[in-house]
Amino acid sequence: MSLRIGSSAPDFVAETTIGRIRFHDWIGQNWCVFFSHPKDFTPVCTTELGSMAKLKGDFERRGCKVIGLGIDPVSSHLAWSADIEEIAGAAPDYPIIGDGDLAVSKLYGMLPADEPVGNGPRTAHQNATVRTVFIIDPSKTVRLIIAYPMTCGRNFTEVLRALDSLQLNERHSLATPADWSRGEDVLLPFDWTDEEARAAYPEGWRAPKPYLRFVPQPR
Template identity: 50%
Template sequence: MSLRLGDIAPDFKANTTQGEIQFHDWIDGKWVVLFSHPDDYTPVCTTELSAVALSYADFQSRGVKLIGLSANNIDSHEGWIKDINKLAPNAPELEFPIIGDEDRKVATLYGMLDNLDKTNVDKKGIPFTVRTVFVIDPNKQIRLTIAYPASTGRNFPEILRVIDSLQLGDKYKITTPANWQPGEKVIVHPSVQSEKVKELFGDDVDTVYPYLRFTPDPSKKTKA
């Protein structure tokens, strides 16, 4: 199954480290980051989950729920979480659930299985999951997908940056330029034309080309 941006995230029932969930019910009108890691008790994965624990409050402040997944059982996850918590003693303990997907049903549903790295397999030669990320909005639509190779740890501040861009774009008629960071200038959406530009953004619009118009972050202007 090939999932695309704009598709409704497939629903599923699964066991997690925080009990059984029905995914669509668990979303509960929130933004969600569903992300998979190849295996428990592995070096890169341990640093990633520790990094997420450190930035958990940043996701919460944006109204984002986190849920992990790998092809391990719940007992394995619960034991491994102890290692994660010890890695960063000053970080809060892992607070989000991890799906036990030993039969790879959810991983198959979301296209998370590795078909490239022939070393990223279990003892039976069955592929583990890659480092996949799905950002899902409150309407259960997939808004971002990223797949990393098993050898490369993710950059979670980048995922937060994309969420900031998506949430801002949902609220205002804007898009964000390359390398944008929250608070920096944004781009007036191409659909905004004529008198609507002034109505939405006032006089503070820098027109580089008719199709490229910068304006200050409207969320900052509103707060001022």
């Protein structure tokens, strides 16, 4: 299955570190960051899950739940948690899916549909493409997809920034420029006429080019 931005996020039932969940029911009316890693007790992933643990409160304050996925069983995720806390100073207190049968990984296009599960333990390299981040909105629509190579640790502050941008667009139909951070000027939609823009922003805008119209971020 090939997911794209705008696709419906597939539902599933899975075992996690907090018990069995049905994904859509667990999300409820929240936003969701769903991220995956290829193998427990590996160096890059250890730092990543700790980084997300420290940022979880920032996501929650934005009405966004966090959930992880790993190919290893739930028992392995729980055992690994102690290492993550030792290294990062924070243990994952968000659910992590145990996807030993690769069902969710294949459902979300992280692995080929015909990838065999096999009888022996899988290596991280067999799961190299299981390095993805999805942001899903309350209507269960995929709003962002990022895929990383195994050697590149993810920047979860950037995922938080992207969530801010998506939520700003959801509320105000505005766009964000490159390297934007919360509180900085934002962009009027390209397809708005000046008349439409003036109706929404009668105080005007800054326009270094006719198609590049900046306004202060709404509070």
